[in-house]
Amino acid sequence: MTALPDIPHPSRSLLDELVLLEGGTEAPPSRRTGPGLELVTAPPARTPFVVRACARARGTASLVGAGLVASGVALHLLPLPWPQLAGQAATVAGLAGVLLVAVAALLSVLAPRGRWSSLQLVSAPLAGNCVEADDLSSTGPGSYGRAHAVGLVLDVAVPDPAAVPVPGRRAAAARRLGLLPVGDAATFGEPVLCPADATVLRVVEGARDHACRQGRLARAAGGLLDAARELVGARAVLGNHVVLDCGGGRYAVLPHLQRRSVRVSPGDRVLPGQVVAAVGCSGAVPEPQAQLLVVDTPHLRMAAGIPVRVAPVA
Incomplete structure:
Protein backbone atom coordinates (compact mmCIF):
# COMPACT_ATOMS: atom_id res chain seq x y z
CA MET A 1 0.00 0.00 0.00
CA THR A 2 1.43 3.39 -0.92
CA ALA A 3 0.58 6.42 1.17
CA LEU A 4 -1.42 9.16 -0.49
CA PRO A 5 0.99 12.04 -1.12
CA ASP A 6 0.47 15.31 0.68
CA ILE A 7 -0.72 17.43 -2.25
CA PRO A 8 -0.44 21.16 -1.53
CA HIS A 9 -3.31 23.39 -2.44
CA PRO A 10 -2.22 24.82 -5.77
CA SER A 11 -1.70 28.48 -6.42
CA ARG A 12 -2.32 30.07 -9.79
CA SER A 13 1.39 30.05 -10.56
CA LEU A 14 1.66 26.33 -9.86
CA LEU A 15 -1.30 25.54 -12.13
CA ASP A 16 0.19 27.71 -14.88
CA GLU A 17 3.50 25.89 -14.60
CA LEU A 18 1.97 22.39 -14.71
CA VAL A 19 -0.19 23.16 -17.73
CA LEU A 20 2.33 25.15 -19.75
CA LEU A 21 5.04 22.51 -19.27
CA GLU A 22 2.81 20.10 -21.19
CA GLY A 23 2.02 22.56 -23.97
CA GLY A 24 -1.43 23.48 -22.72
CA THR A 25 -3.07 26.84 -22.47
CA GLU A 26 -2.83 29.16 -19.51
CA ALA A 27 -4.61 27.77 -16.47
CA PRO A 28 -7.85 29.56 -15.60
CA PRO A 29 -8.32 31.26 -12.25
CA SER A 30 -9.64 29.02 -9.50
CA ARG A 31 -12.18 29.73 -6.81
CA ARG A 32 -12.36 28.46 -3.26
CA THR A 33 -15.34 26.16 -2.72
CA GLY A 34 -14.70 25.13 0.85
CA PRO A 35 -12.08 25.00 3.58
CA GLY A 36 -8.73 23.99 2.15
CA LEU A 37 -9.95 23.27 -1.38
CA GLU A 38 -9.33 25.08 -4.64
CA LEU A 39 -11.18 23.84 -7.70
CA VAL A 40 -10.44 24.78 -11.30
CA THR A 41 -13.62 26.34 -12.66
CA ALA A 42 -12.95 26.36 -16.43
CA PRO A 43 -12.37 23.17 -18.43
CA PRO A 44 -8.73 22.17 -19.02
CA ALA A 45 -7.18 21.67 -22.45
CA ARG A 46 -9.03 19.24 -24.69
CA THR A 47 -8.02 15.61 -24.63
CA PRO A 48 -5.48 14.93 -27.43
CA ALA A 111 -2.73 3.04 -26.60
CA PRO A 112 -1.43 6.49 -25.61
CA ARG A 113 -3.07 8.12 -22.63
CA GLY A 114 -3.92 11.68 -21.69
CA ARG A 115 -1.16 14.12 -20.75
CA TRP A 116 -1.06 16.36 -17.75
CA SER A 117 -2.08 19.33 -19.89
CA SER A 118 -5.55 18.00 -19.05
CA LEU A 119 -4.94 18.73 -15.36
CA GLN A 120 -8.12 18.90 -13.32
CA LEU A 121 -8.29 19.20 -9.54
CA VAL A 122 -11.13 17.59 -7.61
CA SER A 123 -11.79 16.83 -3.96
CA ALA A 124 -11.15 13.34 -2.62
CA PRO A 125 -14.02 10.82 -2.88
CA LEU A 126 -13.14 9.32 0.53
CA ALA A 127 -12.74 11.15 3.84
CA GLY A 128 -10.37 10.25 6.65
CA ASN A 129 -6.82 8.91 6.73
CA CYS A 130 -6.49 7.27 3.29
CA VAL A 131 -3.89 5.52 1.20
CA GLU A 132 -3.85 4.86 -2.52
CA ALA A 133 -4.98 1.35 -3.39
CA ASP A 134 -2.28 -0.97 -4.74
CA ASP A 135 -4.33 -2.70 -7.45
CA LEU A 136 -5.69 0.14 -9.57
CA SER A 137 -7.09 0.12 -13.06
CA SER A 138 -4.73 3.02 -13.80
CA THR A 139 -1.86 0.51 -13.87
CA GLY A 140 -3.72 -1.86 -16.17
CA PRO A 141 -6.31 -1.55 -18.97
CA GLY A 142 -7.34 1.90 -20.06
CA SER A 143 -10.79 0.78 -21.19
CA TYR A 144 -13.95 2.47 -19.89
CA GLY A 145 -11.97 5.60 -19.05
CA ARG A 146 -9.86 3.91 -16.36
CA ALA A 147 -6.46 5.05 -17.69
CA HIS A 148 -6.02 7.55 -14.86
CA ALA A 149 -8.28 6.12 -12.18
CA VAL A 150 -7.69 7.17 -8.58
CA GLY A 151 -8.58 4.61 -5.90
CA LEU A 152 -8.47 5.19 -2.15
CA VAL A 153 -8.88 2.92 0.88
CA LEU A 154 -8.77 3.69 4.59
CA ASP A 155 -5.32 3.45 6.14
CA VAL A 156 -5.97 0.81 8.80
CA ALA A 157 -4.15 -2.34 9.83
CA VAL A 158 -5.44 -5.40 7.97
CA PRO A 159 -5.31 -8.67 9.98
CA ASP A 160 -3.85 -11.80 8.49
CA PRO A 161 -6.81 -13.70 6.97
CA ALA A 162 -5.33 -17.06 8.01
CA ALA A 163 -5.18 -15.94 11.65
CA VAL A 164 -8.86 -14.98 11.91
CA PRO A 165 -11.13 -17.90 12.84
CA VAL A 166 -14.24 -18.26 10.69
CA PRO A 167 -17.27 -20.32 11.69
CA GLY A 168 -18.59 -22.74 9.12
CA ARG A 169 -16.84 -24.98 6.62
CA ARG A 170 -17.91 -23.03 3.56
CA ALA A 171 -16.60 -19.71 4.88
CA ALA A 172 -13.37 -21.33 6.04
CA ALA A 173 -12.81 -22.93 2.62
CA ALA A 174 -13.42 -19.60 0.87
CA ARG A 175 -10.91 -17.91 3.15
CA ARG A 176 -8.30 -20.55 2.37
CA LEU A 177 -8.80 -19.75 -1.33
CA GLY A 178 -8.19 -16.07 -0.61
CA LEU A 179 -11.81 -14.88 -0.65
CA LEU A 180 -12.73 -12.71 2.32
CA PRO A 181 -16.21 -11.49 3.32
CA VAL A 182 -16.71 -8.02 1.92
CA GLY A 183 -17.80 -6.80 5.34
CA ASP A 184 -14.31 -7.51 6.70
CA ALA A 185 -12.86 -4.64 4.65
CA ALA A 186 -12.61 -1.42 6.66
CA THR A 187 -13.44 0.73 3.62
CA PHE A 188 -16.67 -1.12 2.77
CA GLY A 189 -19.72 1.01 3.50
CA GLU A 190 -17.76 4.26 3.98
CA PRO A 191 -19.38 7.38 2.45
CA VAL A 192 -18.37 8.21 -1.13
CA LEU A 193 -18.15 11.98 -1.54
CA CYS A 194 -18.92 14.08 -4.60
CA PRO A 195 -15.62 15.29 -6.12
CA ALA A 196 -16.83 18.52 -7.76
CA ASP A 197 -19.74 20.86 -8.42
CA ALA A 198 -21.74 18.81 -10.91
CA THR A 199 -25.08 17.48 -12.10
CA VAL A 200 -26.01 13.81 -11.80
CA LEU A 201 -26.27 12.44 -15.32
CA ARG A 202 -26.77 8.71 -14.79
CA VAL A 203 -27.18 6.24 -11.91
CA VAL A 204 -26.60 2.51 -12.36
CA GLU A 205 -27.56 0.19 -9.48
CA GLY A 206 -28.41 -3.44 -8.82
CA ALA A 207 -25.03 -5.21 -9.11
CA ARG A 208 -24.13 -7.29 -6.08
CA ASP A 209 -21.01 -6.79 -3.97
CA HIS A 210 -18.62 -9.72 -4.37
CA ALA A 211 -16.07 -11.07 -1.90
CA CYS A 212 -12.65 -9.46 -1.47
CA ARG A 213 -9.88 -11.14 -3.45
CA GLN A 214 -6.82 -11.39 -1.22
CA GLY A 215 -5.08 -14.63 -2.20
CA ARG A 216 -3.17 -15.25 -5.44
CA LEU A 217 -5.64 -17.88 -6.64
CA ALA A 218 -8.60 -15.60 -5.96
CA ARG A 219 -6.96 -12.69 -7.80
CA ALA A 220 -6.04 -14.88 -10.78
CA ALA A 221 -9.59 -16.24 -11.08
CA GLY A 222 -10.99 -12.76 -10.57
CA GLY A 223 -8.75 -11.42 -13.33
CA LEU A 224 -10.20 -13.93 -15.81
CA LEU A 225 -13.70 -12.96 -14.76
CA ASP A 226 -12.88 -9.27 -15.14
CA ALA A 227 -11.55 -9.91 -18.65
CA ALA A 228 -14.94 -11.38 -19.56
CA ARG A 229 -16.67 -8.38 -18.00
CA GLU A 230 -14.87 -6.11 -20.48
CA LEU A 231 -17.04 -7.47 -23.30
CA VAL A 232 -20.34 -7.04 -21.47
CA GLY A 233 -20.42 -3.32 -20.76
CA ALA A 234 -19.94 -0.55 -18.23
CA ARG A 235 -22.29 -2.08 -15.66
CA ALA A 236 -20.28 -5.32 -15.59
CA VAL A 237 -16.92 -3.51 -15.38
CA LEU A 238 -17.77 -0.56 -13.13
CA GLY A 239 -20.55 -2.20 -11.13
CA ASN A 240 -22.91 0.21 -9.44
CA HIS A 241 -21.80 3.68 -10.51
CA VAL A 242 -22.80 7.32 -10.80
CA VAL A 243 -21.89 9.58 -13.74
CA LEU A 244 -21.57 13.30 -12.98
CA ASP A 245 -21.56 16.09 -15.57
CA CYS A 246 -18.90 18.57 -14.42
CA GLY A 247 -19.33 20.86 -17.45
CA GLY A 248 -16.89 21.71 -20.21
CA GLY A 249 -17.00 18.20 -21.66
CA ARG A 250 -15.72 16.59 -18.44
CA TYR A 251 -17.55 13.78 -16.67
CA ALA A 252 -16.68 12.27 -13.29
CA VAL A 253 -17.54 8.63 -12.62
CA LEU A 254 -17.79 7.07 -9.16
CA PRO A 255 -17.70 3.28 -9.75
CA HIS A 256 -17.84 0.11 -7.60
CA LEU A 257 -20.48 1.49 -5.24
CA GLN A 258 -22.32 -0.55 -2.62
CA ARG A 259 -25.57 -2.09 -3.77
CA ARG A 260 -28.64 0.09 -3.07
CA SER A 261 -26.54 2.82 -1.42
CA VAL A 262 -26.86 5.64 -3.99
CA ARG A 263 -28.49 8.73 -2.50
CA VAL A 264 -28.84 10.86 -5.64
CA SER A 265 -30.97 10.73 -8.78
CA PRO A 266 -30.42 11.85 -12.39
CA GLY A 267 -30.82 15.61 -12.66
CA ASP A 268 -29.77 16.37 -9.07
CA ARG A 269 -27.24 19.15 -8.43
CA VAL A 270 -24.40 17.96 -6.16
CA LEU A 271 -21.58 19.85 -4.45
CA PRO A 272 -18.03 18.87 -3.42
CA GLY A 273 -18.05 16.81 -0.25
CA GLN A 274 -21.71 15.79 -0.54
CA VAL A 275 -22.38 12.11 0.20
CA VAL A 276 -23.36 10.33 -3.03
CA ALA A 277 -23.28 6.65 -2.04
CA ALA A 278 -21.22 4.14 -0.04
CA VAL A 279 -18.04 2.27 -0.94
CA GLY A 280 -18.81 -1.15 -2.37
CA CYS A 281 -17.14 -4.04 -4.15
CA SER A 282 -19.20 -4.36 -7.32
CA GLY A 283 -17.76 -4.83 -10.80
CA ALA A 284 -14.14 -5.43 -11.77
CA VAL A 285 -12.40 -4.52 -8.52
CA PRO A 286 -10.49 -6.80 -6.09
CA GLU A 287 -11.45 -5.01 -2.86
CA PRO A 288 -13.74 -2.21 -1.68
CA GLN A 289 -12.27 1.17 -2.61
CA ALA A 290 -13.49 4.68 -3.38
CA GLN A 291 -12.53 5.05 -7.01
CA LEU A 292 -12.77 8.12 -9.22
CA LEU A 293 -12.56 8.42 -13.01
CA VAL A 294 -12.68 11.59 -15.09
CA VAL A 295 -13.61 11.00 -18.74
CA ASP A 296 -14.40 12.97 -21.88
CA THR A 297 -17.75 11.37 -22.75
CA PRO A 298 -20.61 9.81 -20.76
CA HIS A 299 -20.59 6.85 -23.16
CA LEU A 300 -18.13 4.93 -21.00
CA ARG A 301 -17.26 2.16 -23.45
CA MET A 302 -15.90 4.86 -25.79
CA ALA A 303 -14.48 7.10 -23.07
CA ALA A 304 -10.90 8.33 -22.81
CA GLY A 305 -9.55 8.80 -19.30
CA ILE A 306 -8.44 12.30 -18.25
CA PRO A 307 -5.55 12.83 -15.82
CA VAL A 308 -6.80 14.04 -12.47
CA ARG A 309 -5.26 15.19 -9.21
CA VAL A 310 -7.08 14.79 -5.91
CA ALA A 311 -6.87 17.61 -3.37
CA PRO A 312 -7.81 16.72 0.21
CA VAL A 313 -10.35 18.88 2.01
CA ALA A 314 -8.98 20.31 5.26
Whole structure:
Protein backbone atom coordinates (compact mmCIF):
# COMPACT_ATOMS: atom_id res chain seq x y z
CA MET A 1 0.00 0.00 0.00
CA THR A 2 1.43 3.39 -0.92
CA ALA A 3 0.58 6.42 1.17
CA LEU A 4 -1.42 9.16 -0.49
CA PRO A 5 0.99 12.04 -1.12
CA ASP A 6 0.47 15.31 0.68
CA ILE A 7 -0.72 17.43 -2.25
CA PRO A 8 -0.44 21.16 -1.53
CA HIS A 9 -3.31 23.39 -2.44
CA PRO A 10 -2.22 24.82 -5.77
CA SER A 11 -1.70 28.48 -6.42
CA ARG A 12 -2.32 30.07 -9.79
CA SER A 13 1.39 30.05 -10.56
CA LEU A 14 1.66 26.33 -9.86
CA LEU A 15 -1.30 25.54 -12.13
CA ASP A 16 0.19 27.71 -14.88
CA GLU A 17 3.50 25.89 -14.60
CA LEU A 18 1.97 22.39 -14.71
CA VAL A 19 -0.19 23.16 -17.73
CA LEU A 20 2.33 25.15 -19.75
CA LEU A 21 5.04 22.51 -19.27
CA GLU A 22 2.81 20.10 -21.19
CA GLY A 23 2.02 22.56 -23.97
CA GLY A 24 -1.43 23.48 -22.72
CA THR A 25 -3.07 26.84 -22.47
CA GLU A 26 -2.83 29.16 -19.51
CA ALA A 27 -4.61 27.77 -16.47
CA PRO A 28 -7.85 29.56 -15.60
CA PRO A 29 -8.32 31.26 -12.25
CA SER A 30 -9.64 29.02 -9.50
CA ARG A 31 -12.18 29.73 -6.81
CA ARG A 32 -12.36 28.46 -3.26
CA THR A 33 -15.34 26.16 -2.72
CA GLY A 34 -14.70 25.13 0.85
CA PRO A 35 -12.08 25.00 3.58
CA GLY A 36 -8.73 23.99 2.15
CA LEU A 37 -9.95 23.27 -1.38
CA GLU A 38 -9.33 25.08 -4.64
CA LEU A 39 -11.18 23.84 -7.70
CA VAL A 40 -10.44 24.78 -11.30
CA THR A 41 -13.62 26.34 -12.66
CA ALA A 42 -12.95 26.36 -16.43
CA PRO A 43 -12.37 23.17 -18.43
CA PRO A 44 -8.73 22.17 -19.02
CA ALA A 45 -7.18 21.67 -22.45
CA ARG A 46 -9.03 19.24 -24.69
CA THR A 47 -8.02 15.61 -24.63
CA PRO A 48 -5.48 14.93 -27.43
CA PHE A 49 -7.00 13.66 -30.68
CA VAL A 50 -4.89 10.46 -30.71
CA VAL A 51 -6.04 9.55 -27.21
CA ARG A 52 -9.69 10.12 -28.10
CA ALA A 53 -9.37 8.23 -31.41
CA CYS A 54 -7.80 5.20 -29.72
CA ALA A 55 -10.49 5.19 -27.05
CA ARG A 56 -13.27 5.27 -29.66
CA ALA A 57 -11.56 2.55 -31.71
CA ARG A 58 -11.11 0.40 -28.62
CA GLY A 59 -14.75 0.73 -27.63
CA THR A 60 -16.01 0.02 -31.13
CA ALA A 61 -13.75 -3.02 -31.53
CA SER A 62 -14.86 -4.51 -28.21
CA LEU A 63 -18.54 -3.90 -28.94
CA VAL A 64 -18.47 -5.32 -32.48
CA GLY A 65 -16.17 -8.16 -31.46
CA ALA A 66 -18.45 -9.24 -28.61
CA GLY A 67 -21.42 -9.15 -30.98
CA LEU A 68 -19.63 -11.31 -33.57
CA VAL A 69 -18.57 -13.86 -30.96
CA ALA A 70 -22.14 -14.07 -29.66
CA SER A 71 -23.44 -14.44 -33.24
CA GLY A 72 -20.98 -17.24 -33.95
CA VAL A 73 -22.08 -19.15 -30.85
CA ALA A 74 -25.74 -18.64 -31.76
CA LEU A 75 -25.19 -19.93 -35.31
CA HIS A 76 -23.56 -23.06 -33.92
CA LEU A 77 -26.34 -23.76 -31.43
CA LEU A 78 -29.46 -22.83 -33.40
CA PRO A 79 -31.06 -25.61 -35.52
CA LEU A 80 -30.87 -23.81 -38.88
CA PRO A 81 -31.96 -25.48 -42.17
CA TRP A 82 -28.49 -25.00 -43.73
CA PRO A 83 -26.12 -26.51 -41.16
CA GLN A 84 -23.01 -26.45 -43.35
CA LEU A 85 -23.46 -22.80 -44.39
CA ALA A 86 -24.37 -21.83 -40.84
CA GLY A 87 -21.26 -23.58 -39.53
CA GLN A 88 -19.00 -21.73 -41.94
CA ALA A 89 -20.63 -18.40 -41.09
CA ALA A 90 -20.28 -19.14 -37.39
CA THR A 91 -16.58 -19.87 -37.80
CA VAL A 92 -15.94 -16.68 -39.74
CA ALA A 93 -17.95 -14.57 -37.29
CA GLY A 94 -16.25 -16.15 -34.30
CA LEU A 95 -12.74 -15.65 -35.66
CA ALA A 96 -13.47 -12.05 -36.66
CA GLY A 97 -14.93 -11.39 -33.23
CA VAL A 98 -11.91 -12.86 -31.43
CA LEU A 99 -9.61 -10.74 -33.60
CA LEU A 100 -11.50 -7.54 -32.79
CA VAL A 101 -11.54 -8.39 -29.08
CA ALA A 102 -7.77 -8.92 -29.22
CA VAL A 103 -7.34 -5.53 -30.93
CA ALA A 104 -9.44 -3.90 -28.21
CA ALA A 105 -7.34 -5.57 -25.51
CA LEU A 106 -4.11 -4.37 -27.12
CA LEU A 107 -5.44 -0.83 -27.36
CA SER A 108 -6.44 -0.97 -23.70
CA VAL A 109 -2.83 -1.60 -22.72
CA LEU A 110 -0.72 0.01 -25.47
CA ALA A 111 -2.73 3.04 -26.60
CA PRO A 112 -1.43 6.49 -25.61
CA ARG A 113 -3.07 8.12 -22.63
CA GLY A 114 -3.92 11.68 -21.69
CA ARG A 115 -1.16 14.12 -20.75
CA TRP A 116 -1.06 16.36 -17.75
CA SER A 117 -2.08 19.33 -19.89
CA SER A 118 -5.55 18.00 -19.05
CA LEU A 119 -4.94 18.73 -15.36
CA GLN A 120 -8.12 18.90 -13.32
CA LEU A 121 -8.29 19.20 -9.54
CA VAL A 122 -11.13 17.59 -7.61
CA SER A 123 -11.79 16.83 -3.96
CA ALA A 124 -11.15 13.34 -2.62
CA PRO A 125 -14.02 10.82 -2.88
CA LEU A 126 -13.14 9.32 0.53
CA ALA A 127 -12.74 11.15 3.84
CA GLY A 128 -10.37 10.25 6.65
CA ASN A 129 -6.82 8.91 6.73
CA CYS A 130 -6.49 7.27 3.29
CA VAL A 131 -3.89 5.52 1.20
CA GLU A 132 -3.85 4.86 -2.52
CA ALA A 133 -4.98 1.35 -3.39
CA ASP A 134 -2.28 -0.97 -4.74
CA ASP A 135 -4.33 -2.70 -7.45
CA LEU A 136 -5.69 0.14 -9.57
CA SER A 137 -7.09 0.12 -13.06
CA SER A 138 -4.73 3.02 -13.80
CA THR A 139 -1.86 0.51 -13.87
CA GLY A 140 -3.72 -1.86 -16.17
CA PRO A 141 -6.31 -1.55 -18.97
CA GLY A 142 -7.34 1.90 -20.06
CA SER A 143 -10.79 0.78 -21.19
CA TYR A 144 -13.95 2.47 -19.89
CA GLY A 145 -11.97 5.60 -19.05
CA ARG A 146 -9.86 3.91 -16.36
CA ALA A 147 -6.46 5.05 -17.69
CA HIS A 148 -6.02 7.55 -14.86
CA ALA A 149 -8.28 6.12 -12.18
CA VAL A 150 -7.69 7.17 -8.58
CA GLY A 151 -8.58 4.61 -5.90
CA LEU A 152 -8.47 5.19 -2.15
CA VAL A 153 -8.88 2.92 0.88
CA LEU A 154 -8.77 3.69 4.59
CA ASP A 155 -5.32 3.45 6.14
CA VAL A 156 -5.97 0.81 8.80
CA ALA A 157 -4.15 -2.34 9.83
CA VAL A 158 -5.44 -5.40 7.97
CA PRO A 159 -5.31 -8.67 9.98
CA ASP A 160 -3.85 -11.80 8.49
CA PRO A 161 -6.81 -13.70 6.97
CA ALA A 162 -5.33 -17.06 8.01
CA ALA A 163 -5.18 -15.94 11.65
CA VAL A 164 -8.86 -14.98 11.91
CA PRO A 165 -11.13 -17.90 12.84
CA VAL A 166 -14.24 -18.26 10.69
CA PRO A 167 -17.27 -20.32 11.69
CA GLY A 168 -18.59 -22.74 9.12
CA ARG A 169 -16.84 -24.98 6.62
CA ARG A 170 -17.91 -23.03 3.56
CA ALA A 171 -16.60 -19.71 4.88
CA ALA A 172 -13.37 -21.33 6.04
CA ALA A 173 -12.81 -22.93 2.62
CA ALA A 174 -13.42 -19.60 0.87
CA ARG A 175 -10.91 -17.91 3.15
CA ARG A 176 -8.30 -20.55 2.37
CA LEU A 177 -8.80 -19.75 -1.33
CA GLY A 178 -8.19 -16.07 -0.61
CA LEU A 179 -11.81 -14.88 -0.65
CA LEU A 180 -12.73 -12.71 2.32
CA PRO A 181 -16.21 -11.49 3.32
CA VAL A 182 -16.71 -8.02 1.92
CA GLY A 183 -17.80 -6.80 5.34
CA ASP A 184 -14.31 -7.51 6.70
CA ALA A 185 -12.86 -4.64 4.65
CA ALA A 186 -12.61 -1.42 6.66
CA THR A 187 -13.44 0.73 3.62
CA PHE A 188 -16.67 -1.12 2.77
CA GLY A 189 -19.72 1.01 3.50
CA GLU A 190 -17.76 4.26 3.98
CA PRO A 191 -19.38 7.38 2.45
CA VAL A 192 -18.37 8.21 -1.13
CA LEU A 193 -18.15 11.98 -1.54
CA CYS A 194 -18.92 14.08 -4.60
CA PRO A 195 -15.62 15.29 -6.12
CA ALA A 196 -16.83 18.52 -7.76
CA ASP A 197 -19.74 20.86 -8.42
CA ALA A 198 -21.74 18.81 -10.91
CA THR A 199 -25.08 17.48 -12.10
CA VAL A 200 -26.01 13.81 -11.80
CA LEU A 201 -26.27 12.44 -15.32
CA ARG A 202 -26.77 8.71 -14.79
CA VAL A 203 -27.18 6.24 -11.91
CA VAL A 204 -26.60 2.51 -12.36
CA GLU A 205 -27.56 0.19 -9.48
CA GLY A 206 -28.41 -3.44 -8.82
CA ALA A 207 -25.03 -5.21 -9.11
CA ARG A 208 -24.13 -7.29 -6.08
CA ASP A 209 -21.01 -6.79 -3.97
CA HIS A 210 -18.62 -9.72 -4.37
CA ALA A 211 -16.07 -11.07 -1.90
CA CYS A 212 -12.65 -9.46 -1.47
CA ARG A 213 -9.88 -11.14 -3.45
CA GLN A 214 -6.82 -11.39 -1.22
CA GLY A 215 -5.08 -14.63 -2.20
CA ARG A 216 -3.17 -15.25 -5.44
CA LEU A 217 -5.64 -17.88 -6.64
CA ALA A 218 -8.60 -15.60 -5.96
CA ARG A 219 -6.96 -12.69 -7.80
CA ALA A 220 -6.04 -14.88 -10.78
CA ALA A 221 -9.59 -16.24 -11.08
CA GLY A 222 -10.99 -12.76 -10.57
CA GLY A 223 -8.75 -11.42 -13.33
CA LEU A 224 -10.20 -13.93 -15.81
CA LEU A 225 -13.70 -12.96 -14.76
CA ASP A 226 -12.88 -9.27 -15.14
CA ALA A 227 -11.55 -9.91 -18.65
CA ALA A 228 -14.94 -11.38 -19.56
CA ARG A 229 -16.67 -8.38 -18.00
CA GLU A 230 -14.87 -6.11 -20.48
CA LEU A 231 -17.04 -7.47 -23.30
CA VAL A 232 -20.34 -7.04 -21.47
CA GLY A 233 -20.42 -3.32 -20.76
CA ALA A 234 -19.94 -0.55 -18.23
CA ARG A 235 -22.29 -2.08 -15.66
CA ALA A 236 -20.28 -5.32 -15.59
CA VAL A 237 -16.92 -3.51 -15.38
CA LEU A 238 -17.77 -0.56 -13.13
CA GLY A 239 -20.55 -2.20 -11.13
CA ASN A 240 -22.91 0.21 -9.44
CA HIS A 241 -21.80 3.68 -10.51
CA VAL A 242 -22.80 7.32 -10.80
CA VAL A 243 -21.89 9.58 -13.74
CA LEU A 244 -21.57 13.30 -12.98
CA ASP A 245 -21.56 16.09 -15.57
CA CYS A 246 -18.90 18.57 -14.42
CA GLY A 247 -19.33 20.86 -17.45
CA GLY A 248 -16.89 21.71 -20.21
CA GLY A 249 -17.00 18.20 -21.66
CA ARG A 250 -15.72 16.59 -18.44
CA TYR A 251 -17.55 13.78 -16.67
CA ALA A 252 -16.68 12.27 -13.29
CA VAL A 253 -17.54 8.63 -12.62
CA LEU A 254 -17.79 7.07 -9.16
CA PRO A 255 -17.70 3.28 -9.75
CA HIS A 256 -17.84 0.11 -7.60
CA LEU A 257 -20.48 1.49 -5.24
CA GLN A 258 -22.32 -0.55 -2.62
CA ARG A 259 -25.57 -2.09 -3.77
CA ARG A 260 -28.64 0.09 -3.07
CA SER A 261 -26.54 2.82 -1.42
CA VAL A 262 -26.86 5.64 -3.99
CA ARG A 263 -28.49 8.73 -2.50
CA VAL A 264 -28.84 10.86 -5.64
CA SER A 265 -30.97 10.73 -8.78
CA PRO A 266 -30.42 11.85 -12.39
CA GLY A 267 -30.82 15.61 -12.66
CA ASP A 268 -29.77 16.37 -9.07
CA ARG A 269 -27.24 19.15 -8.43
CA VAL A 270 -24.40 17.96 -6.16
CA LEU A 271 -21.58 19.85 -4.45
CA PRO A 272 -18.03 18.87 -3.42
CA GLY A 273 -18.05 16.81 -0.25
CA GLN A 274 -21.71 15.79 -0.54
CA VAL A 275 -22.38 12.11 0.20
CA VAL A 276 -23.36 10.33 -3.03
CA ALA A 277 -23.28 6.65 -2.04
CA ALA A 278 -21.22 4.14 -0.04
CA VAL A 279 -18.04 2.27 -0.94
CA GLY A 280 -18.81 -1.15 -2.37
CA CYS A 281 -17.14 -4.04 -4.15
CA SER A 282 -19.20 -4.36 -7.32
CA GLY A 283 -17.76 -4.83 -10.80
CA ALA A 284 -14.14 -5.43 -11.77
CA VAL A 285 -12.40 -4.52 -8.52
CA PRO A 286 -10.49 -6.80 -6.09
CA GLU A 287 -11.45 -5.01 -2.86
CA PRO A 288 -13.74 -2.21 -1.68
CA GLN A 289 -12.27 1.17 -2.61
CA ALA A 290 -13.49 4.68 -3.38
CA GLN A 291 -12.53 5.05 -7.01
CA LEU A 292 -12.77 8.12 -9.22
CA LEU A 293 -12.56 8.42 -13.01
CA VAL A 294 -12.68 11.59 -15.09
CA VAL A 295 -13.61 11.00 -18.74
CA ASP A 296 -14.40 12.97 -21.88
CA THR A 297 -17.75 11.37 -22.75
CA PRO A 298 -20.61 9.81 -20.76
CA HIS A 299 -20.59 6.85 -23.16
CA LEU A 300 -18.13 4.93 -21.00
CA ARG A 301 -17.26 2.16 -23.45
CA MET A 302 -15.90 4.86 -25.79
CA ALA A 303 -14.48 7.10 -23.07
CA ALA A 304 -10.90 8.33 -22.81
CA GLY A 305 -9.55 8.80 -19.30
CA ILE A 306 -8.44 12.30 -18.25
CA PRO A 307 -5.55 12.83 -15.82
CA VAL A 308 -6.80 14.04 -12.47
CA ARG A 309 -5.26 15.19 -9.21
CA VAL A 310 -7.08 14.79 -5.91
CA ALA A 311 -6.87 17.61 -3.37
CA PRO A 312 -7.81 16.72 0.21
CA VAL A 313 -10.35 18.88 2.01
CA ALA A 314 -8.98 20.31 5.26
